[in-house]
Amino acid sequence: MNEELRRLYEADQADRTGDGLPSDLRERDRARRQRVTELLDAGAAETGEDHHHAAMVLQHGEDLADYLRAHELALRSADLGYRRGRWLAAAAYDRWLMHQGRPQKYGTQYRGTADGYELYEVDPATTDEERAEWNVPPLAEARRRAADMQARWPIRQPAVTPAASLKVGDLELGVFVFAARTQPPPKMPDPTPFEDGDPVPAWLPPGLTPVRQAQGFGAVDEAGELRVAWHRPAAPMLLGWREEDGPPPQPEAVELRGSTGIACRSALDGWEVLLVGRRDGQRWMVAGRCSREDLVRVAESLP
Incomplete structure (x- = not known):
């Protein structure tokens, strides 16, 4: 396992735990993505875990290319036998679709609304059997989670009050x-x-x-x-x-x-x-x- 990819992954996750997000999260994410890209270009990712770590950092990107590469890396992670890569491959693909204004396929992505959280639109043609193949919970469970998120966690308002x-x-x-x-x-x-x-x-x-x-x-x-x-x-x-x-x-x-x-x-x-x-x-x-x-x-x- 590549230790630097592991540290970048752990830093990515640490920034997303606790009561609030860092004010400079966007800059931190960009720096991590740049370093992950450099490591990938140098051939640093060898194991399934390496590919999973890189994919997680990239799927917190800012454009469609980041989400698509995260999906491809997670697929490679799963192919190398790392089970957690399957869910991440589905999640990155859903995020790629969502940011194009298209329904997500599996049901892994949520979004904030004026009233709380909701499950982003899901393609009704996807079955729970397909979700299970990618370690994604049934759609009913995703909807229950959205309701739980809305009830328990208020939307984080921006640090600066709008003018x-x-x-x-x-x-x-x-x-x-x-x-x-x-x-x-x-x-x-x-x-x-x-x-x-x-x-x-x-x-x-x-x-x-x-x-x-x-x-x-x-x-x-x-x-x-x-x-x-x-x-x-x-x-x-x-x-x-x-x-x-x-x-x-x-x-x-x-x-x-x-x-x-x-x-x-x-x-x-x-x-x-x-x-x-x-x-x-x-x-x-x-x-x-x-x-x-x-x-x-x-x-x-x-x-």
Whole structure:
């Protein structure tokens, strides 16, 4: 067993135990993922346990590539005889699907809502027999766990009180202000083409092509400029605003065709964020540099 991979795994788990998460968890996770990637590239993972340790760190990543690699590493862990790799392979695959706005397959992923926790949408075609093959409990047990989580553990609120917030029904949007970065933000991966099963709106503004992004989906114009973006939001949804850009934008309730909504427009770049709760229970965040009517049409045409 590789001792450094074990230590990175144990640090990852230690940061997620106790009463609260470290304020610099994102930075810690990034540093661990970078080191795990270096070790993997150097061939450090040999045993099933090594692959499991690496997979666990990567599945706490920030983009689809992290989740997919975690899934592949966990599969290799299981192939090498490490039993815990089977559940992690299923969980990483579910997370990969969830962050594309698609139903999860096995039922391992939960999400926070304005009222507590819930089991993220599950593909009804998956059977409990399939779950058992991957050491995943039956769906009824996952639903019981969601109810228990909601009853016992309150949602952890952000350490910084939002500078502006609004709640409409079960939708909630907050804007928090942060200081200017001392370092440039990390480069985001380039958009990639859509794949089968991705949530493509039935309607997009003319001339736009749908693409995948690191944290969701969007549509670009002929010059490759992102014009519209969409994803399934967390609850409550939080928007960041740089302190040097002046007073933060104020969210407002909006009337939509058959849906509830909260809008927040930036006067700086013309982008508007629209948080939509549809009649079918789906929540979507749609944003873009276009009219509100166009954003509503995109949201309502999503699957």
